[in-house]
Amino acid sequence: MPRPRSLTETQIAAAALAVIDRDGLAALTMRAVAKELGMGTMSLYRYVDDREQLEGLVVDLVLGAVDTAPPTGSSWRERVATMVERVRDAVGAHPNVVPLTLTHRQGSPSSLRWGETVLGILTEAGIVGERRVVALRSLVGYLVGAIQLEHLGPLSGEGTRTMATLPSTDFPLMAETAQQAARVTVDEEFRLGLAVLLNGLAP
Amino acid sequence: MPRPRSLTETQIAAAALAVIDRDGLAALTMRAVAKELGMGTMSLYRYVDDREQLEGLVVDLVLGAVDTAPPTGSSWRERVATMVERVRDAVGAHPNVVPLTLTHRQGSPSSLRWGETVLGILTEAGIVGERRVVALRSLVGYLVGAIQLEHLGPLSGEGTRTMATLPSTDFPLMAETAQQAARVTVDEEFRLGLAVLLNGLAP
């Protein structure tokens, strides 16, 4: 009976994501998103209660791109690693949204599906009960932290270079480690750290 | 020759931290901090270039409370765990600053001292070279991620309760895991996850 909506939540999230990808996270304003959609600013509020809700939609969109189907791989470690790396890749495709992924609680369907798949792999591997709780928690913790460090942290890219030029007298081990770290790819570091964690899950 | 400064950076950071602790992170405005210091708003800019720099001072203050002296403990794992938990405790004392700890690159002296001490323990344990790089990176990654989840994430506190009331038909393992997780303390989860990681570092 009433006038139909002309926009879907996905379209709105896509517009916001386009703004973020193009102009950075600081450029995410209600005005900018509305303009991206070709609407007036206040029209956006017909679809979204709040700026915070808009940010949530963006996170959902990015995380929704993660393939949550159980991967086919030989060992359970490889399969879990694949699941973790899928999230890393999805987020890595939109580096500017990284800060949002934390502020916004991920109770989204994508996150649930992802967790369900990972728990399935762990269960097949004989990890159940409290050990499974800790395993999932550790994996998510490492994933979140590593993504964060990769995109904002001191140990990656520019930060490593800065540390490598430290006064070696005050922090000799840090300086040495920074130089060694420069010879390791960001991808390798992520994978190797994940391997350490998976290794620690062994019975 | 000129008029002397009446405030130290620490005093400013403390005032900002007081505002954050009392009224939340959203209440951190230049006006609020200035009022907390009993000054006019613009006077703050004599000491700080930017709001971002002010946030950096707050993070430094919180992280500066971490004891970076090498702990006395039997095994190297225990000593590393102590170092990691010291950071968790320091940040946990001011939960509202958690989002700031990530946005702001930690090249602070406290972080460097902390890293140096941890690297020392790892070196004593015979972990050197690339393995040491990966070890430090994993530890920091887990630390950052776990803190984040603990304070903003879906797997802790209220989030767990929400998940426990999920439709068990769609996500049976997630629902089961959430119920099991409810019987594990947040502290226990953090420590056990850390133990998994440390276990994985074994040669």
Add this chain to the structure above:
DNA sequence: TCCTATAGGCGTACAACATACGCTAACACG
């Protein structure tokens, strides 16, 4: 003792922001 250079303190001003409110017009259904 007074003078002066320097920098601290702050009032005002402005642009950008999120968002409340209320209007008008478009649509679906009878």
Add this chain to the structure above:
DNA sequence: CGTGTTAGCGTATGTTGTACGCCTATAGGA
């Protein structure tokens, strides 16, 4: 062809970070 509902939006408000320029407190030299 009405009529009710809602989309779209113009206007207005309060809050934010911060540039600018004034006044004044202070320390060192005269």
